[in-house]
Amino acid sequence: MPFLRACALCAALAGALTVATSAAGAQSAVTVATELEPNGTKFEATSVFCIAPGSRIEGATIGSSVAPGDASLASADTFRVRVCALAPGVYRHRLVLTTAGTDEFTLSIRGLLVNGPPLSPSIDPASDTTMQVSGAGGAAHYVQWYGFGRQEELFVRVTGTPNTVVPYALELESLPLAETMFPLALRAGTIQFTTVGQGHSTDTELFVLDSNYAAVPGTRNDDAPGGGTKQSRLIRSFAPGVYTLVTARFNLADDSLSGADDAYPLAPVLDFPDSIVSWSPS
Numbered sequence: 001m002p003f004l005r006a007c008a009l010c011a012a013l014a015g016a017l018t019v020a021t022s023a024a025g026a027q028s029a030v031t032v033a034t035e036l037e038p039n040g041t042k043f044e045a046t047s048v049f050c051i052a053p054g055s056r057i058e059g060a061t062i063g064s065s066v067a068p069g070d071a072s073l074a075s076a077d078t079f080r081v082r083v084c085a086l087a088p089g090v091y092r093h094r095l096v097l098t099t100a101g102t103d104e105f106t107l108s109i110r111g112l113l114v115n116g117p118p119l120s121p122s123i124d125p126a127s128d129t130t131m132q133v134s135g136a137g138g139a140a141h142y143v144q145w146y147g148f149g150r151q152e153e154l155f156v157r158v159t160g161t162p163n164t165v166v167p168y169a170l171e172l173e174s175l176p177l178a179e180t181m182f183p184l185a186l187r188a189g190t191i192q193f194t195t196v197g198q199g200h201s202t203d204t205e206l207f208v209l210d211s212n213y214a215a216v217p218g219t220r221n222d223d224a225p226g227g228g229t230k231q232s233r234l235i236r237s238f239a240p241g242v243y244t245l246v247t248a249r250f251n252l253a254d255d256s257l258s259g260a261d262d263a264y265p266l267a268p269v270l271d272f273p274d275s276i277v278s279w280s281p282s
Contacts, residue, residue, distance in 0.1 A: 001146060001248040001278055029084050035059030037071035042110060042128050042155050042271070044068065045080040050151075052084045053174040057095070060167040061105075064159035066128075078110070082153035083174065089149055090213070094173040095156055097134070097141035104163050107134040107143045107170070109277055110155035111253065111268045121257055121265045128155075129268045131253060131277050145277040146177075148213040152275040179244065188240045194233040195247065196224050203230035205252035205267075211242040214274075215254050222250060223263035234259065248278040 029052035039046045048057055063074030083093055097105055111131035113124045134141050143156060158168060195204040207220035216236075224233035230250070236259075246252065251267045254276050258265040270277060 001246065001252075001276070030055050033057045033079075035077045035079070038069050038075060039078050040066040040070050040075040041068055042078055042080075045078040045155060047080045047082075049080075049082040049153075050084040051081055051172050053172050055172050056098075057081075057170040057172075058167060059158060061158055061160040062162050062164050064106075077158045079156050079158075080153060081156050082151055083147060083172070085151050086147075086149035086174070088213070090177045090179055091147050091149065092144060092175045092177055093147055093152075094142045094144040094175075095170045096173055097168060098171050099166060099168045103141065104161045105141065105168050106159045107141060108132060108157045108159075109143050109145060109270075110157055111270050111277075113268055114257065114266045116266075118263075118265055119260075123257065123269060131251070131268060131270065132279055132281055134281060142173075142281060144281050145275045147275050150274045153272045154270055154275050154277070186238075188238060190235060190237050192233065192235045193245055194224070194231070196229055196231040196233050198231070201230070203250040204232045204247060205250045206232045206234060206245060206247040207252070207254070208234070208236070208238075209244040209246060213244065215256055216243070217256065218259045220252075220254075220256060220258045221262050222252075222258060222265070222267055225261040225263060227263040246276060249280055251279045253277055 029050050030048055033048040036046045038044050057079060059077045061073060061077050065075040095107065097107060108130050109132040111129050113127040113129050114121050115124050116122045132143050134143050145154060193206060205222045208216045210216050219234060219236055221232045221234040223229060224231060253267065253269050255270045255273045
């Protein structure tokens with residue numbers, strides 16, 4: 001997922017992203033977190049707060065039931081995961097299945113449905129939908145998302161089959177990323193970002209972050225205004241400052257709705273702010 005950094009009305013961007021260090025000395029980082037049943041639904045989720053790189057989440061499941069109160073081995077295991085605070089920057093977080101043997105566990109990141117007519121969409125706070133799912137049949141078994149050192153949190157679920165009789169372990173990996181830097185001296189005012197007419201048919205999505213890596217309201221676009229394409233076009237007026245453009249394949253999501261002119265504003269979103277996720281773990 002590219003993070004493209006641009007500077008409007010300033011000289012240039014300088015400096016490189018350094019290796020992250022914890023910014024919360026008073027936090028008590030989790031080393032090993034164990035599931036607590038029942039935890040099939042998001043509302044029953046086992047809380048794992050302040051999980052640091054190298055820490056593990058452990059449990060056991062042989063099914064995918066999300067019936068409330070189901071504490072059997074046939075129930076899914078849902079976790080509310082919060083990463084420990086890190087130095088400000090861009091990070092790729094992964095929960096990796098390290099269990100040897102069977103590859104029939106499935107990991108997923110959960111989110112919320114967006115309902116209603118396109119001109120007045122709304123987020124359903126009681127919903128639960130799949131935002132990203134890990135590979136299967138020998139493919140890489142991890143889910144991944146992006147954060148900025150602000151103790152981002154999200155819901156992750158583990159499901160199994162009758163063959164997943166061994167306990168599972170998930171390990172957190174956090175990799176600091178260097179952005180693709182564009183020291184552009186842009187004029188303040190109306191700026192267009194687009195993937196339309198670029199010689200590809202990829203279903204794209206994009207949005208803009210401010211200098212603190214916070215989403216700029218109303219700057220998310222999936223399908224260009226007017227419809228007729230799966231590519232993205234965003235035309236907005238920007239004040240002088242430093243911005244980051246985030247672009248990836250659909251669905252690219254945080255916890256916010258699209259701009260009012262998005263031709264497809266009903267894609268699911270995350271439950272909590274600050275994280276960014278794409279439907280594809282790759």
